[in-house]
Amino acid sequence: MEKNLNHLEQLRDHILRRIPERRVETIEDAYYFIEEVGFCHLMTDGRDNMPSLYVAVCGRRDVRLPRNVQSDxxxxxxxxLKDELARLGAAFYAKQLQNIPTFIALDLVPYFYALYSCSPAFSPQKFSSDAIAIYRSLRRESPQTTAQLKLSSGIEERKRFDKALEELQLAMQVVMSEVRYVPKFTYVWELAAVRFPEQLRKPKRISRQDALRHLITNYLATVRYATARQAQCLFRCSPAETGRALEQLESQSLIRTFAESNTVLLIADEDRLPPRRIDLEKASAW
Incomplete structure (x- = not known):
């Protein structure tokens, strides 16, 4: 098993760009990286068993976030790269996974939407009154800066505004589409269905269980191995939901499971579940 895991770590080095010759240096590199892994955290050190854009920029395994980020x-x-990716709409910027800033490849957005959104259309009864006010303000005018949105929604108290905005982000109803630094720093917010109409205005009819199975498949194809607990916590699903998805993947011989020290280890089959491949035609068009 130890020899097998060492081999898998070497595969991870290549996929997650933890080697100098594959490190991310340009906006094109960043786009290709997200396309290769499907989804990744923005600024983590990789110890959470998730792809990380920051780790890919560093191009090495042993990464630690610096204390003084301003001078690093x-x-x-x-x-x-985060600012440019969001501005170009090259990937969906969200907080779906562990409430950590995350980039999602556009082909996976309908699956995340099926798993996390309240319904195919905005349902006011599913949201707080503050979230409804922000959503309706963006329906009247989108996009808006943070200051504009606070004023137009009537929610100028920072704590209330941030909480309501996060509620909408987690349901994939609102997305940050730009960061402005002049004349002063601010985010720009937009309705997700307006920013990504192809992925969200007419989302595919995907069941929650199918969406979870598809996303776990993508996750394991990228990281090559994980524990059942990691998969469950990452997607914030119940043990029963996660268990059903894993049983289906194992029945299709896409993954193998091993029990070690009361931990269920999931390993992607090297032949049946290869890493994601970039759609070169789509990538060239971008």
């Missing part, structure tokens, strides 16, 4: 070149580049 790798951190600054990661933030710059």
């Amino acid at each position: 070149a790798e951190t600054s580049l990661t933030w710059h």
Whole structure:
């Protein structure tokens, strides 16, 4: 088993760009990286068993976030790439996974939407009154800066505004579409269905269980191995839901499971579940 895991770590080095020759240096590199892994956290050190744009920028395994991020070149580049990816709409910027800033490849957005959104259309009864006010304000005018949105929604108290906005982000109803630094720093907010109409205005009819199975498949194809607990916590699903998805993957011989020290280890089959491949035609068009 130890020899097998060492081999899988070497595969991870390539997929997650933890080697100098594959590190992310440009906006094109960042786009290709997200397309290769499907989804990734923005600014983490990779110890949570998730792809990380910051780790890919560093191009090495043993990464630690610096104390002074303002003067760190790798951190600054990661933030710059985040701003550009969001501005270009090259990937969906959200907080779906563990409430951590995350980029999602556009082909996976309908699956995340099926798993996390309240329904195919906005349902006021599913949201707080503050969230409804922000949503309706963006329906009248979108996009808006943070200051504009606070004023137009009538929610100027920062704590209330942030809580309501996060509620809408987690349900994939609102997305940050731009970061502005002049004349002062601000985010720009937009209805997700307006920003990504192809993925969200007429979402595919995907069941919650099918969406979870598809996303776990993508996750394991990327990280190559994980524990059942990690998969469950990552997607915030019940043990029963996660268990059904894993049983289906195992029945299709896409993964193998091993029990070690009261931990169920999931390993992607090297032949039946290869890493994601980039759609070169789509990538060239972008």
